[in-house]
Amino acid sequence: MRVGVFDSGIGGLTVVKSILEHNLFEEVIYYGDTARVPYGSKDKNTIIRYSLEALEFFKNFDIDVLIVACNTASAYALDELRANTTIPVVGVIEAGILSLENKLSNNDSNILILGTKATISSKKYEVALKSYGFNNLTSIATGLFVPIVEEQLENTQILDKTFEHYFKDLSHIDAVILGCTHFPLIEEKIGKYLGNAMTIHSGEAIVELLKLKYNCNNKFTKTDIKFFASENPDGLKDVAKKWLGELI
Amino acid sequence: MRVGVFDSGIGGLTVVKSILEHNLFEEVIYYGDTARVPYGSKDKNTIIRYSLEALEFFKNFDIDVLIVACNTASAYALDELRANTTIPVVGVIEAGILSLENKLSNNDSNILILGTKATISSKKYEVALKSYGFNNLTSIATGLFVPIVEEQLENTQILDKTFEHYFKDLSHIDAVILGCTHFPLIEEKIGKYLGNAMTIHSGEAIVELLKLKYNCNNKFTKTDIKFFASENPDGLKDVAKKWLGELI
Structure with missing residues (x-):
């Protein structure tokens, strides 16, 4: 099982942390739109547009489920994301x-x-x-x-x-x-x-939802994780090392 | 004389305030990249790319001088902006x-x-x-x-x-x-x-620079001002009304 995690920036790493702690997936593809963070002060149409662009990015990977880790994107773009893909899209809200x-x-x-x-x-x-x-x-x-x-x-x-x-x-x-x-x-x-x-x-809540509604009850021994960012991926990786520590 | 004022968001309105107080121009074209604000945490290449896109926007108007009101854009993109236009580009730094x-x-x-x-x-x-x-x-x-x-x-x-x-x-x-x-x-x-x-x-400093180096010593009785934003222009106008008050 491969999961995509989409966030406006680095914040979604707290959701990744929960996913890793529960060993639910074999591989995590993380994409943070660090060039355009924060979404929280932007308007609805912009948030939808940026979220659909992120979805295009994930189409390069064969993911089984997409987690929208950003609350703001979950609030505004979930319907549009679902309308544009056949894979399950779950949001933190x-x-x-x-x-x-x-x-x-x-x-x-x-x-x-x-x-x-x-x-x-x-x-x-x-x-x-x-x-x-x-x-x-x-x-x-x-x-x-x-x-x-x-x-x-x-x-x-x-x-x-x-x-x-x-x-x-x-x-x-x-x-x-x-x-x-x-x-x-x-x-x-x-x-x-x-x-x-x-x-x-949000991270713990996503794990509960995945277990309950999507039968993600696997226990993989190891999870590979790949980090992508619309700018400064090294900065993202640095924060990931700090926040996720020995989980990665 | 028509001036273009470029900022990453609403902050450049403090520069507009100084320009209006000194009646240096007949018309001000303000562009705030509100969809992608803030620039201050982004990396150099992103800041340059966004600044050049703003320059493209100003090419729709016959401006006589471009003020880069954003310190971050002034710090990273001034040379690139100057290389891509024949009009004078002045920065707040x-x-x-x-x-x-x-x-x-x-x-x-x-x-x-x-x-x-x-x-x-x-x-x-x-x-x-x-x-x-x-x-x-x-x-x-x-x-x-x-x-x-x-x-x-x-x-x-x-x-x-x-x-x-x-x-x-x-x-x-x-x-x-x-x-x-x-x-x-x-x-x-x-x-x-x-x-x-x-x-x-920065605003007062820009006025000093314009007077000294570009002979902007006119005193127009009235300055027209047009506001543009990459998202939520109404939000920008609301802040402009609050910050600039009776100047507009």
């Missing part, structure tokens, strides 16, 4: 919803959705969660989290003040959807700041 | 250097250069300043300033903590080069934090 639904039995739970401006504006998480009967929803576009992670400032007081700013109006939160692939890198800090709220991690 | 040189008589002054990762890595400011005899130079890539300005967080403690982080090792500073077009929006705060250091503003 449906995965996150499924994971939350499996974990939360109480429909009165207070759920916080964090994401980029584009993901939050799409209301994809909200609409799906409401269809499952969850109504106590708060959504916040936390635009500064991505640059804080990319600038490696997560252990400074800048992040503390950013939490204070974004979360100042919140009361009790039961579960937080980390609706951007960069956010798992500050998952523990977010959960702790919000009174040890449960966190939904 | 040469303008900033000229402005600083006119204002600082003492070569022992401590000069701080702030910019994106790409601009700082290029060392363009440093090399030029050294050639003018300035040797007490400190450069800092302040990557978080752009998202802070774009997220309108400049009046929060997040910015204070960001100053503390980036400026923690500095002693006395005489002059600060605001080497990114977003930084003028926090110019006063930066200057004040650094003990009322003199600030070099």
Whole structure:
């Protein structure tokens, strides 16, 4: 089994990490659109166009399933991607919803959705969660989290003040959807700041979805991984070494 | 006289503001590559490619001079732009250097250069300043300033903590080069934090350069301005209304 993982940049490596930890595939083809990152502040048509270009790239490989690791692309381009390929396309938003639904039995739970401006504006998480009967929803576009992670400032007081700013109006939160692939890198800090709220991690959620809906229950002993990027692939590989460590 | 102003996004509007305040042109054509912003984290070849595509766009208009308002594009693509057009191309880096040189008589002054990762890595400011005899130079890539300005967080403690982080090792500073077009929006705060250091503003510097080297000493009573963007031109116009106010 060969899987394609598409992300707007480096963030999707957090999804790759989960896939590798569960040994679900023989080969991972990762493509990050690093020349045009971030998608989170772009408009719908641009996000669709860039996503379809990524799909063209994956047609060079014989992949069995395509994972859209970018929440923003999942929010806007999933239908268009599916209309243009015969292979299964799975996105982190449906995965996150499924994971939350499996974990939360109480429909009165207070759920916080964090994401980029584009993901939050799409209301994809909200609409799906409401269809499952969850109504106590708060959504916040936390635009500064991505640059804080990319600038490696997560252990400074800048992040503390950013939490204070974004979360100042919140009361009790039961579960937080980390609706951007960069956010798992500050998952523990977010959960702790919000009174040890449960966190939904896109990578773990994708693994659950693949097992449940696509019968990906193999346990390969070794996974080969190939990294591609629309610019600076060496930079991507450097981050991969740091984030994925001995998994690659 | 018709001027073209090229920027990676909305930041170049701070340069437009200075041009409008001085009534140097009859018409301004602004092009922001909003679909691919930011340039500051991209690599050299990508920045050159995108800048040449912007030049193609300006060939649809009969402009008399092209201003490269983006420091990152000025750092990497100025030679390539000049090689591909017969009209004068002026960049904010040469303008900033000229402005600083006119204002600082003492070569022992401590000069701080702030910019994106790409601009700082290029060392363009440093090399030029050294050639003018300035040797007490400190450069800092302040990557978080752009998202802070774009997220309108400049009046929060997040910015204070960001100053503390980036400026923690500095002693006395005489002059600060605001080497990114977003930084003028926090110019006063930066200057004040650094003990009322003199600030070099790309827009004001461009006006000085145009007057001095290109004899742009006209005083038109009215300047028409047209805004173009590679995505979401309405978003660009909204920011223009906010930043430029009654000038447009």
